[in-house]
Amino acid sequence: MAAEQRMVSFFSPADLTELIQLYSRHPSAVLFAGGTWLLGREQKKIPVLGEQVINIGGIDELTRIHRTERFLEIGAAAPLSLLLEQAKRVLPVCLYRCLTSIGTPAIRNLAGLGGNLSNPEYRMDSFPVLFALEAQVELIGPEGSRRLPIPRLIDSENNLRLKPGELIQRILIPVESFTEELYWKHEHNFWMPETHLSVTAVARMEKGTISEARLVFSAFRRLVMRHRELEAELVGRVPPLSQRETEYLYQELDSFFQAAGPIPRELDRRMLILKALDFLSNLGSEATIPVPGRY
Amino acid sequence: MIIDFVLNGKKVRLNSKPERRLVDILRDRYSISSITGDCYRGSCGNCMVLLQGRPVPSCLVLAANIRNKEIMTLEGFRNTDEYRDIEGGFEEAGVKLCEPVKPALILLVHDLIQREENPEQSEIRNIFRSIETRCGGESTLFRAIHLAAYFRRSRNGS
Amino acid sequence: MDEIAYRKQYKKKLFTAVTVRSPVARGRLRSIDSGSLPTGYRLITAADIPGKNRLTVFQSHMPVLAKDILSYRGMPLGLLVGNDEEELSTAAERIHIDAVPAEPRFLAATPGPATKESDYRISYGDMDFQKQQAVQVLEERISTPPQEHYYPEPHSAFALRKGREIEVHTYSRWPYHVKTTVAEVLGINPEQVSIQIKDEQTVLDGKVWSSSLVAAHAALAAWLTGKPVLLRYNRQEDFLYTSKRAPVSAQLRTHLSAEGYITAREIDISCDAGAFPLFEEEMLERICLGAVGQHYCPAMNLTGRIVTTNKPPMNAFEGLGTSQGLFISEVHGGRAAYMSEQDPYEWKKRHIKPDIEEEVPRFYREAEAVLPALESVVDRSDYRRKHAAYEMRRKRRSSLSKTIDMSRGIGLSTGYQGNGFIGRKEVKLSKTVRVSMDTAGNLSISTSSISEALQSYWKEMAARTLDISPEQVHFTSPATSTVPDTGPSILARNLTVTSRLLKQCFDAIKKRRFREALPIEIQRSYRLPPKHAWNHESFEGYPFPQSAWGASVVEVEVDSISFELTIRGIWLMISGGVVINRRRLVSSLEEGIRSALGWSYHEILSRGKAPDEGDWHRYHLLPPAATPPVYIDFLEDGNRSTIKGISQLPYSTIPPAFAVAVSQATGLDFDSLPITSERLKELEESS
Incomplete structure (x- = not known):
């Protein structure tokens, strides 16, 4: 309880090289x-x-936004508002919607994607979206740089898989186009994680047939779920989905959420499933969602 | 730590602990009274300033982050033509703002009409997410912002 | 409070006070140990108070600093004073409080040691006979949650000792209450105390007595140290430890005839006043009258009581209890109409203006004045058609979660705003205004109201009556040394009582100005009109000096997948005297609607305990522009010269209309607020 005079060493490296040297000397330092x-x-x-x-906010290499032929490269400390404005035309719709749901406009002038991903309380905003987009993170440290697919960034204990002195430099989003994208988030407010649910979905259609579909779900600000087998099964189907298909998908996802989650409440599972089915059923058409048999 | 920055158009040199919050520095060292440290979590908007021209809650900015940056508070912004557009809009619409929320609303409106010369309702709605207040009726606030945008467009000749 | 200006003026001489608070919700204080403090710093405790250690509101008291009994977490125990904020905060963290905790009491439903004054009863009609006329009984419990004021600025006060006198600057709705409290605490004569009131624009009714506590603390610190002292709560402190809108719980039993008429009603009400019931008499009476409502009932038995719990003392919010009471009666009425299988509008109309031979108590007869607003709001919102359509859809489905579309509902509610204190309390309060005209014909008005809108209204009124230019009308600075006691500026008293007194002053000056030499000074005090009589026990007479009336319709949509709520439309129709500045009035009603909706579905405050840090994180206001377009209109009520307070009407009519609308959309019944999507899910699961 006693408040002693606190001595804080506060470093403000001028560039990335200096940052890496500093961070390898002080691997337990807080990155700000x-x-x-x-x-x-x-x-x-x-x-x-x-x-x-270690103050990393002003480091040029960490705030750049750049587009190559293959990737949209986003500096980990680039303010979200900058990203939303500069990359508006090239940002995937689901990511755009996700970013506008984070914080407030004024907070987005400060906050960056790297901070969002690093923080276990916050990451369920952008993490599932980047997972669905099959993004990678570029890490940099004393041993040089390396890339990790998004799901490998976090271990089973929900900690970042970073080596001492290593940090996220950039987030790389593959340049791809999808026919339809969905980002839907539900929560009463940020401080009630038990109310958090989200669905990210992207799909590509070819001649009226699903050629690729990815579905990523998050719940309670700690769970992220992707059902790859089901995604594979969706390929080749022709929307609008039949009642039988919808019933099958409903059952499949419901068992998945009960097993993988667990998501104990039926209404929570139902919400995630119906949002995803709504997305799938409307792919490439104006058709309305068929009601699964049990409802 | 010695920190050089620009405050309301003037170069200043500050000697401060790097982990002090900007809102307290501005109030304690520079007597900036338009802002207050209220919620200290960036949600109420009562400490809003422009950092490099963009509105930010200054309770979430550290001294170490303002080195060589430009800070503009409502005190400095009051002397600009941009301010007069907004003031005109608010006066014309009959908006009477509670003092604590003034800097946030004025600087957020400025930022919005700077980017979008004819903002849509949804964009206007969005800026209110950065403040926490019981003050202000919706219809007059919307009208004020549309008028401010109109004055800005007229002044810019568009 | 302009802290920077005080710092500039007094520099290092300015002391800051930090409130030392109880770490437990209930218990006994053994000791407070400050350890070694920096030179010049001081810890002030109850033992240091030179006068009486109490804050008094009407007949009720609370200690200014706890001496031994701890009644709520955060209860002030001491004041730590020093001139360096950082050192002060370090010293505050070192203070050791030795307290013996006891099991706290939080549940408002548990009857508490109610005082005699706080018991309230209404009883009329032949209960046994009327019960026999009924064929069905609707019984339920309905409650309302607390609500945080979220003032534009947290509580603060500045105090300066000048020899044997003291000057205090603060925000308050009752400057003379601050004055008497400070005098009593310091043990000095009220003439030695001067209060300057700062303008906060939207003060909200909570600062009617709570500012007096903060002001007394600042004054005590300044008096004992001889230094100018600033005491300013931070937002979190303000949230955790200051008063909220008092939560209410009611058990209702309504007997209905075969035709759907109410024949008898039994109501039992508990109001959770927190640790110290202050202002409870007026609050309880308003809650109970609100719960009686506007629907005629031939026989009534109502009991109301104040319950004390280990929460911070509760307080007035806009409406001072009327909003809680009307929520209870309107939601219950909506359910009674549904049970009688009648159109809620028809049911309501028949109960507001019953077609019967026997004499209806005046309380209900006065309520007939709401009918024009009711009819108008029903027309404008297309209520009847929408209600019928949504009702058909509701009957077709058995449960919300078995549909996959949006489901809609519409709710209707009526209400009133009683201006001024109820009957005898208004007589007890001082309300004096002074107006003088100098030799140049300039008018000087002295009242303790600092509302800019009101001042411009009075300016115009004076200019019109006396045929002078508005520029010739001035207001004396709002300090207790220069303005007379106008009483608390709540319940629209300034609009009604003060306006009337000023008009009398202006008329008197008009009569005398050409007969007598200038300057002329006129002072007028309020007297209760002779015909104004109110007896609650027998339910005779009418409680309020004046009332305004309103009716609301709220239309909602519920997403049956996510249970997310969207408000599609809000209509508010007001019958409340002269409209002076329409735009400003609409703007302030919109503010009220937003706060009323916040209370209805957005602001979450746990009610089973005192607010804690988790509540502080979760509590957010509905942002401006989160609501859909609101249609507000005003009806002429026949009296063109009467100005009335109407700002509470959104708080009293919107929440019940909202709850009834969500009930129709979902088929679920609600017994309390807020109705969030989480709540809908829980109810759907358990249904």
């Missing part, structure tokens, strides 16, 4: 970029951030 979470949870006048803090 947008800082919206670090400061928002510490509602004291002088926040307690840690004994060593």
Whole structure:
């Protein structure tokens, strides 16, 4: 309880090279970029951030947004608002919708995607979307840089799989086009994680047939689920889905959520499933959603 | 830590602990009274300033983050033509704002009409997410923002 | 409060006070140990209070600083004073409080040690006979949650000792209450205390007595240290430890005839006043009258009581209890109409203006004034057609979760706003205004109201009556040393009582200005009109000096997959005297609608305990522009010169209309607010 005079070493490296050197010397230092979470949870006048803090917000290499032929490359500390404005035309619709649901417009002028992914309380906003888009993260550290597919960024304990002194430099989103994209998030407010549910879906159609579909679900700000077998089964189907197909998909997803989740409440499972079925059934048509037999 | 930055158009040099919040620095060292440290979590908007021209809650900005940056508070913004567009819109619509929410609303409106010269309702609605207040009736606020955008367009000759 | 201006003026001499608070919700305080403090710093406790350690509202009290009994978490125990904020915060963290905790009591439903004054009864009609006329009984419990004020600025006060006198600056709706509280706490004569009121624009009714506590703390610190002292709560402190809208719970039993008429009603009401029931008499009476409602009932037995719990003391919110009471009676009425299988509009109309021979109590007869607003709102919103269509759809489905589309509902509600305190309390309060005209014909008005809107109204009224230019009308600065006691500025008293007194002053000056030499000074005090009589026990007479009337319709849509709620439309029709500045009035009603909707479906505050840090994180206001377009209109009520307070009407009519609408959309019944999508899911699961 006693408040002693706190001595904080606060580093502000000028560029990426200096940052990597500093961070490898102080691998337990707190990285401070947008800082919206670090400061928002510490509602004291002088926040307690840690004994060593490295300020990475001003590093040019971490704030660039760049598009190559294969990837949209987003600097981990690029403010979300910058991303929403500069890359509006090239951002996948589901990611655009996801980003506009994070924080407030003023907070998005500070917060970045790297911070969102690094934070176990926040990451269920962008993580499932980046998972569905099959994005990669580029990590940089004392041993150089490497790339990880998004799902491999986090271990089973929900910790980042980073080596000491390693940090997220960029997020790479493959340049692909989809026929339809969905991002839907439901939560009463951020501080009620038990109310959080989200569905991200992308699909490609060829001649009226589903040629690819990806469905990623998140729940309670801690679970992320993707049913790859079911995605494979969707390929070749022709929307609108028949009643039988819908019933089958409903049962399949319901068992998946009960097993993989667990998502104990039927109404929560139902919400996720129906949002996904609604998406699939409407692919490439104006058809209305068929009601599964049991409902 | 010595930090050089630009405050309301003037170069200033600050000696501060790097982990101090910008809102407290501006109030305690520079007597900026338009803002207050209220919720300290970035949700109420009462500490809104422009950082590099964009509105941010200054309670979520550290001293270390403002090195060589430009900060504009409502005090500095009041001297600009851009402010007069917004003031005109608010006066014409009869908006009477509660003092604490003023900097947020004015700077957010400025940011919006800077980017979108004829903002849509949904974009206007969006900016209100950055403030927390019981003050202000919707119809007059919407009208004020449309009028501010109109004054801005007229002044820019578009 | 302009903290920076005080810092500039007093520099290092300015002391800041930090409130030291109880760590437990209930218990006994053994000791407070500050350890070693920096030179000049001081910890002030109850033992240091030179006068009486109490804050009094009417006949009720609470300690200014807890001495031994701890009644709620965060109850002020001491004040730590020093001139460096950082050092102060370090010193505050070092304070050791030794408290013996006891099991706290939180449940409002548990009857508490109600005082005699706080028991309330209404009883009329032949209950046994009327019960026999009924063929069905509707019995239910309905409750309303607390609501945070979320003032534009958290509580604050500045105090400066000047020898044997003290000056206090604060926000308050009752400056003279601050004055008497400070005088009592310091043990000095009220003449030695001067209060300056700061303008906060939207003050909300909570700062009617709660500012007096903060002001007394600042004054105590300034008096004992001899330093200028600033005391400012941060937002979290304000949220956790200051008063909220009082939660209410009611058990209702309504007897209905074969034709669907109410024949008798039994109501039992508990209001959770938190640790110290202050203002409880007026609040309880307003809650109970609201619960009686506007639907005529030939026989009634109502009991109401105040319950004390280990939460921070509860308080007035806009409406001072009427909103809670009307929510209960309107939601219950909606259900009674549904049970009688009648169109809610027809049912309501028949109960507001019953077609019967026997004499109807005046309380109900006055309510007939709401009918024009009711009819108008029903027309404008196309209520009857929509209600019938949504009802057909509701009957076709057995459960919300068995449909995959949007489901809609529409709700109707009527209400009133009683201006001024109820009967005898208005007489007890001081309300004096002073107006003087100098030799140049300039008019000077002294009242404690600082509302800019009201001042411009009075300016125009004076200019019109005296045929002078509005520029010649001035207001004395709002300090207790210069303005007379106008009483608390709540319940639209300034609009009604003060306006009437000022008009009398202007008329008197008009008569005398050419007969007598200037300057002339006129002072007028309020007297209750002789015909105004109210007896609640026998239910005779009418409680309010004046009333305004309103009717609302709310239309909602519920997504049957996600249970997300969308409001499709809101209509509010008001019959409330002269409309002075329509645009400003609409704007302030829109603010009210937003807060009323926040209470209805967005602002979540746990009711089974005192607010904690989790509540603080979860609690957010509905952002401006989150609501759909609102259609507001005003009806002439025949009296063109009367100005009335109407700002509470959204709080009293919107929440019940909303709840009834969601009930129709979902087929679920609600016994409380807020109705969130989570709540809908829970109810759907259990149904």
